[in-house]
Amino acid sequence: MNIAASPHATGAQGAAHGGPLRDPLLAVESISLSFGGLKAVSEVSFDIRRGEIRAIIGPNGAGKTSMLNCINGFYHPQEGRITFKGVARRRMKPHEAASQGIARTFQNVALFKGMSTLDNIMTGRALKMRRGFLWQLLRHGPALAEEIEHRKFCEEIIDFLEIEHIRKTPVGKLPYGLQKRVELGRALAMEPDLLLLDEPMAGMNVEEKRDMSRFILDVNRHFGMTIALIEHDMGVVMDLSDRVVVLEYGRKIADGSPDEVKSNQRVIDAYLGVAR
Amino acid sequence: MFYREAGQFKATYAADQAVFPIRQDRIGLALILVAAYVAVPLLGGDFLLSSVMIPFLILSLAAIALNILTGYAGLVSLGTAGFMGAGAYAAYKLSTLFPQVNILVWIVVSGFASCAIGVLFGLPSLRIKGFYLTVATLASQFFLQWCFVRVSWLYNYNPSGAIEVPARALFGLAITGPSASPVTRYLIVLTIVVAMTWFASNLVHGRIGRSWMAIRDMDIAAQLIGIRLYPAKLLAFAVSSFYAGVAGAMMVFLWLGAAEPDAFNINLSFLLLFMVIIGGLGSLTGSFFGAALIHILPIAVRQAPASVGLTIGGATVEHLTYVITGAMIIVFLIVEPHGLARLLQIGKQKLRTWPFPY
Numbered sequence: 256m257n258i259a260a261s262p263h264a265t266g267a268q269g270a271a272h273g274g275p276l277r278d279p280l281l282a283v284e285s286i287s288l289s290f291g292g293l294k295a296v297s298e299v300s301f302d303i304r305r306g307e308i309r310a311i312i313g314p315n316g317a318g319k320t321s322m323l324n325c326i327n328g329f330y331h332p333q334e335g336r337i338t339f340k341g342v343a344r345r346r347m348k349p350h351e352a353a354s355q356g357i358a359r360t361f362q363n364v365a366l367f368k369g370m371s372t373l374d375n376i377m378t379g380r381a382l383k384m385r386r387g388f389l390w391q392l393l394r395h396g397p398a399l400a401e402e403i404e405h406r407k408f409c410e411e412i413i414d415f416l417e418i419e420h421i422r423k424t425p426v427g428k429l430p431y432g433l434q435k436r437v438e439l440g441r442a443l444a445m446e447p448d449l450l451l452l453d454e455p456m457a458g459m460n461v462e463e464k465r466d467m468s469r470f471i472l473d474v475n476r477h478f479g480m481t482i483a484l485i486e487h488d489m490g491v492v493m494d495l496s497d498r499v500v501v502l503e504y505g506r507k508i509a510d511g512s513p514d515e516v517k518s519n520q521r522v523i524d525a526y527l528g529v530a531r
Numbered sequence: 532m533f534y535r536e537a538g539q540f541k542a543t544y545a546a547d548q549a550v551f552p553i554r555q556d557r558i559g560l561a562l563i564l565v566a567a568y569v570a571v572p573l574l575g576g577d578f579l580l581s582s583v584m585i586p587f588l589i590l591s592l593a594a595i596a597l598n599i600l601t602g603y604a605g606l607v608s609l610g611t612a613g614f615m616g617a618g619a620y621a622a623y624k625l626s627t628l629f630p631q632v633n634i635l636v637w638i639v640v641s642g643f644a645s646c647a648i649g650v651l652f653g654l655p656s657l658r659i660k661g662f663y664l665t666v667a668t669l670a671s672q673f674f675l676q677w678c679f680v681r682v683s684w685l686y687n688y689n690p691s692g693a694i695e696v697p698a699r700a701l702f703g704l705a706i707t708g709p710s711a712s713p714v715t716r717y718l719i720v721l722t723i724v725v726a727m728t729w730f731a732s733n734l735v736h737g738r739i740g741r742s743w744m745a746i747r748d749m750d751i752a753a754q755l756i757g758i759r760l761y762p763a764k765l766l767a768f769a770v771s772s773f774y775a776g777v778a779g780a781m782m783v784f785l786w787l788g789a790a791e792p793d794a795f796n797i798n799l800s801f802l803l804l805f806m807v808i809i810g811g812l813g814s815l816t817g818s819f820f821g822a823a824l825i826h827i828l829p830i831a832v833r834q835a836p837a838s839v840g841l842t843i844g845g846a847t848v849e850h851l852t853y854v855i856t857g858a859m860i861i862v863f864l865i866v867e868p869h870g871l872a873r874l875l876q877i878g879k880q881k882l883r884t885w886p887f888p889y
């Protein structure tokens with residue numbers, strides 16, 4: 256894939272290997288979110304550094320998905336502050352988060368079911384395509400050139416994710432594991448600075464999990480993309496992530512390297528003890 | 532049949548991004564165009580042109596208008612006839628106020644008038660979804676219909692309340708009014724419909740069409756990709772009502788010759804929705820299939836018994852048509868929601884891979 260050739264990706268890659276690795280891309284400060292009386296997230300703070308894979312773990316209902324929804328502007332926390340690329344903000348709309356470089360996948364696949372794999376991934380390029388209405392009417396000259404240029408980019412993603420054979424298949428007809436892969440492709444097509452993955456391996460068999468882990472690692476290592484990953488499989492989390500934050504009942508109970516978290520007594524009690 | 536893509540390797544993405552990547556499809560399209568432009572006018576009689584082809588083409592364009600809104604953007608509308616009426620009355624007013632400007636110009640401009648009204652009604656509808664949106668479009672249908680009856684300025688205070696098409700010519704050739712020949716009117720309708728179908732096809736195959744379909748399939752995910760819902764939906768309203776307006780203007784000027792307000796009533800809106808459902812939601816080809824079926828079915832029902840020596844009354848024809856249409860809608864909604872267009876696609880897929888099942 257040629258994502259590395261694009262200017263920001265090389266920049267991020269440089270950062271991953273070089274100096275400002277400690278620079279937080281995203282900082283979440285005492286975020287609280289409640290639905291009516293229910294506190295989904297209570298005063299959670301953590302940060303995500305450029306170039307890292309940051310895992311968010313916790314039992315079901317701990318508030319992990321809600322946290323991601325706050326980060327990309329889908330939910331608006333009642334309290335707290337989110338700083339992305341050095342800019343703090345209270346409220347923002349999902350499409351604004353997208354234009355600032357945040358992409359995500361969903362716990363329950365949220366693909367465009369009536370469209371083909373290719374069209375789904377091409378839709379991920381929506382923000383990069385600039386030709387206006389009149390050019391679109393003609394679909395010639397610059398509009399067609401733009402369409403082809405982005406098609407090339409999407410084909411690189413399709414190659415990378417090894418989904419060439421289902422390029423023209425309506426995604427509604429694909430098995431679940433492949434749908435998850437297409438959804439990752441659509442997020443990658445946005446060339447985001449921060450990629451939020453909500454349980455990308457839920458419901459997959461061992462082989463599919465291995466493939467998906469490989470893709471996630473490649474996206475991070477080769478293209479320098481910063482990733483926040485929600486995952487239940489502790490083996491995967493330990494293998495992939497640089498740092499882990501643990502939530503329980505909407506509160507943060509631990510934060511640190513996989514080894515630190517693994518040996519934290521509260522985590523063992525609250526999560527590992529229950530899960531295993 | 533040699534419907535194969537064997538040997539047709541697409542060396543470039545340009546070729547594969549074409550609207551019709553398979554050569555046989557392009558040849559088929561060319562054949563249809565030749566038949567439409569040469570064979571039909573040469574071989575078809577006045578009945579075929581005036582009562583079958585012209586209405587079929589105009590209804591197809593109106594079905595495309597609705598399909599853009601409903602099939603592509605997922606906004607179910609029952610207001611299409613109202614917007615067709617807006618186009619028709621705009622064309623009527625403009626052509627009687629400024630008779631020196633060519634009527635074809637006014638037909639296209641009336642699309643913009645309908646488009647403006649569509650945007651006006653679309654704006655408050657952006658925040659509502661599904662059933663509520665459909666009810667809002669129904670309200671616009673009734674409001675516009677009320678205007679066509681009550682605002683007598685719209686029909687130049689004609690005591691009958693109807694609009695009658697003035698005779699207009701292009702390069703000395705009569706194109707509207709009683710002296711315009713069916714062939715002339717047919718060729719004009721055909722050209723406008725072909726051009727607008729081409730534009731629509733370009734739109735739905737590119738960035739804009741993809742963003743409409745994304746909103747239709749999963750609006751939350753569309754937003755998180757950076758698609759802004761309101762502008763995209765408003766654009767769908769604008770384009771759809773433009774198409775409906777042009778179809779409405781053509782309906783009065785090039786098909787009926789005169790129209791009462793009732794021509795643009797809710798029945799027509801429903802009929803167009805049936806065409807889109809039977810033909811195929813989210814398919815331009817399907818819009819043509821749907822229009823053909825809904826328009827030609829009653830004609831066929833009327834003529835079929837006569838051709839085997841039976842006579843049946845007009846009321847029976849009407850009832851039979853309703854029954855058959857209703858049955859087809861139910862069948863398509865249950866069995867194949869993507870309509871005739873999808874059946875054709877499945878058929879082509881079978882041909883392509885025949886005799887192997889995959």
Ligand SMILES: Nc1ncnc2c1ncn2[C@@H]1O[C@H](COP(=O)(O)OP(=O)(O)O)[C@@H](O)[C@H]1O
Nearest residue numbers: 290294295313314315316317318319320321322
């Ligand atoms: N839109 C919502 N409305 C009401 N309650 C919600 C909503 N979203 C999440 N919740 C609640 O917030 C809590 C956290 O949910 P969630 O973030 O999905 O947890 P996780 O992803 O960690 O399993 C749950 O109790 C859930 O029921």
Ligand SMILES: [Mg+2]
Nearest residue numbers: 319320321362
């Ligand atoms: Mg969750």
